[in-house]
Amino acid sequence: xxxxxxxxxxxxxxxxxxxxxxxxxxxxxxxxxxxxxxxxxxxxxxxxxxxxxxxxxxxxxxxxxxxxxxxxxxxxxxxxxxxxxxxxxxxxxxxxxxxxxxxxxxxxxxxxxxxxxxxxxxxxxxxxxxxxxxxxxxxxxxxxxxxxxxxxxxxxxxxxxxxxxxxxxxxxxxxxxxxxxxxxxxxxxxxxxxxxxxxxxxxxxxxxxxxxxxxxxxxxxxxxxxxxxxxxxxxxxxxx
Amino acid sequence: xxxxxxxxxxxxxxxxxxxxxxxxxxxxxxxxxxxxxxxxxxxxxxxxxxxxxxxxxxxxxxxxxxxxxxxxxxxxxxxxxxxxxxxxxxxxxxxxxxxxxxxxxxxxxxxxxxxxxxxxxxxxxxxxxxxxxxxxxxxxxxxxxxxxxxxxxxxxxxxxxxxxxxxxxxxxxxxxxxxxxxxxxxxxxxxxxxxxxxxxxxxxxxxxxxxxxxxxxxx
Numbered sequence: 001x002x003x004x005x006x007x008x009x010x011x012x013x014x015x016x017x018x019x020x021x022x023x024x025x026x027x028x029x030x031x032x033x034x035x036x037x038x039x040x041x042x043x044x045x046x047x048x049x050x051x052x053x054x055x056x057x058x059x060x061x062x063x064x065x066x067x068x069x070x071x072x073x074x075x076x077x078x079x080x081x082x083x084x085x086x087x088x089x090x091x092x093x094x095x096x097x098x099x100x101x102x103x104x105x106x107x108x109x110x111x112x113x114x115x116x117x118x119x120x121x122x123x124x125x126x127x128x129x130x131x132x133x134x135x136x137x138x139x140x141x142x143x144x145x146x147x148x149x150x151x152x153x154x155x156x157x158x159x160x161x162x163x164x165x166x167x168x169x170x171x172x173x174x175x176x177x178x179x180x181x182x183x184x185x186x187x188x189x190x191x192x193x194x195x196x197x198x199x200x201x202x203x204x205x206x207x208x209x210x211x212x213x214x215x216x217x218x219x220x221x222x223x224x225x226x227x228x229x230x231x232x233x234x235x236x237x238x239x240x
Numbered sequence: 241x242x243x244x245x246x247x248x249x250x251x252x253x254x255x256x257x258x259x260x261x262x263x264x265x266x267x268x269x270x271x272x273x274x275x276x277x278x279x280x281x282x283x284x285x286x287x288x289x290x291x292x293x294x295x296x297x298x299x300x301x302x303x304x305x306x307x308x309x310x311x312x313x314x315x316x317x318x319x320x321x322x323x324x325x326x327x328x329x330x331x332x333x334x335x336x337x338x339x340x341x342x343x344x345x346x347x348x349x350x351x352x353x354x355x356x357x358x359x360x361x362x363x364x365x366x367x368x369x370x371x372x373x374x375x376x377x378x379x380x381x382x383x384x385x386x387x388x389x390x391x392x393x394x395x396x397x398x399x400x401x402x403x404x405x406x407x408x409x410x411x412x413x414x415x416x417x418x419x420x421x422x423x424x425x426x427x428x429x430x431x432x433x434x435x436x437x438x439x440x441x442x443x444x445x446x447x448x449x450x451x452x453x454x455x456x457x458x459x
Contacts, residue, residue, distance in 0.1 A: 068455060125409035133392065136402050146392050149452050153388070153410065156444060 017200035045098040047201035052091035060084035064151035078144035083212040092124040126154035241333040248337025292361035293422035308386040331454030343383035371425035378418035378438040384445035
């Protein structure tokens, strides 16, 4: 019952928290001293990037690793990896779009050859390649195995993206919350709204993942039914 | 594992030597691509070596894609996979052998394309010679990554079109590291730092290949 309740509440709670984030971000929080109203992207862009790079891609990579480990190998892991990667692709695209919206007035260009931007875009290309790889293989087991290996190779890119602002001279601003010396660069209502946005978008990911997973299960069931019908049809043809 | 690797590398290189595809198709393609890069830059800029390192690696990426596809065609010929499975060869050794063969082919092509960049793009000979060790490491990393991606793309629908989509995002960091270290050899700069990135990438791809190539070949 608790499971059903949590599943039913996930969507409405996510929507309420997202609405609260937007209300706080657009009306309650003050504009930034330097960046003015542009800083309101702080309540959207980092949260989307957090979901794209760590939550969704992490889910896909962990599910892939669990699929490759023989003890935990199951079609569920493959489906979770696939669905999480699809959601991650959407979030990566949104990350790049919201980053560009911030970059145009700040840097003067929609796109800069910056270490973090470039490495994020490369991760997006990896994710598109993952989806292409899945479509190229019809055998479910072969597809699952190859996709899992590919996801793990692509996961090497995530630490590069995370540390790119420290390793290279980059236009992208450094950490504002998890700084090296532990000093917070954002405070008060702005900080709490930032945390709320991270939580709300994380819930949004799990809501989308659950919905996408159910679609995948229904698709598999439909395929099985269609296959059974086709076999029955063949048998009937054989009898006549 | 090393014995299997040498056996597989020897087999692949013998096939290449007999078919002469490397000599008559891949090398001319590399030189043609380099000349086309010079034409695309135009006569005023083609002689300036600042773009040469990037163009060299771009040509080598295209050559690598050709070679990986070629290796996959050889591998997918009737009976090859079955005979490797029957022999019970260590998959890690097979991976290392195939990567080594591909690396040797890329090194040979790389030498010709480097000579071409001295001739057509006017890169300084001393700087180009200084870049040879870093080029060798970067091309070896390219070979290790390429072998892995070749196995991933083989056997499915449209492997020839799938391979670039799978491998080019992974080749991008190698292209950057290779280009920066080659540029450092020509114009001065932190050569070792970029060389180290290629070296780490080579070690990472070798480790992943040794661990996971068997999983790919299970099919």
